[in-house]
């Protein structure tokens with residue numbers, strides 16, 4: 001996939017490794033990885049037209065409506081760095097947003113190339129998320145299994161205490177994963193019907209999963225590459 005660029009959407013529940021895989025795809029294709037949180041923060045900070053609108057809702061403690069979110073994404077996708085494509089992470093979240101994204105891409109004459117859904121066994125997601133730890137002092141992330149500190153519960157860098165974020169508490173994780181599946185099922189149905197959905201098994205290490213994503217995108221995967 002080259003020439004006219006690569007336009008991708010990444011889907012998957014929390015803890016599935018979307019951030020990591022998105023960074024690898026970003027490096028592979030030389031295109032930006034665009035998360036919804038970054039879009040909001042940048043638009044508000046730079047006081048873009050949609051950023052100003054979004055801020056009025058945020059300041060009032062209200063949920064930013066769908067059309068404003070869509071407007072923020074459209075502003076972001078008009079930036080020069082997306083000329084060769086992008087990887088969207090965290091948008092769309094609903095079938096309505098997906099329809100809006102389609103319309104946006106249609107106006108620009110550059111349709112989406114693929115929607116990658118990384119799927120992982122729910123038990124594995126729980127294992128990954130509940131094992132995360134964060135230094136309370138310097139915010140360095142750890143994982144009790146995959147990236148442990150040298151001394152249990154103590155930060156390698158600053159000696160601060162490692163904490164479990166409230167979001168990573170087991171009951172909260174189970175709720176988040178169930179909520180994700182309930183909310184995004186219509187979205188995956190939508191993209192499956194459009195012929196864009198590529199489901200990738202994420203129950204493996206980072207390199208293996210990345211290889212599967214490349215294969216799903218029709219990229220030649222060379223051994224050791």
Ligand SMILES: [Zn+2]
Nearest residue numbers: 135138155158
């Ligand atoms: Zn620390």
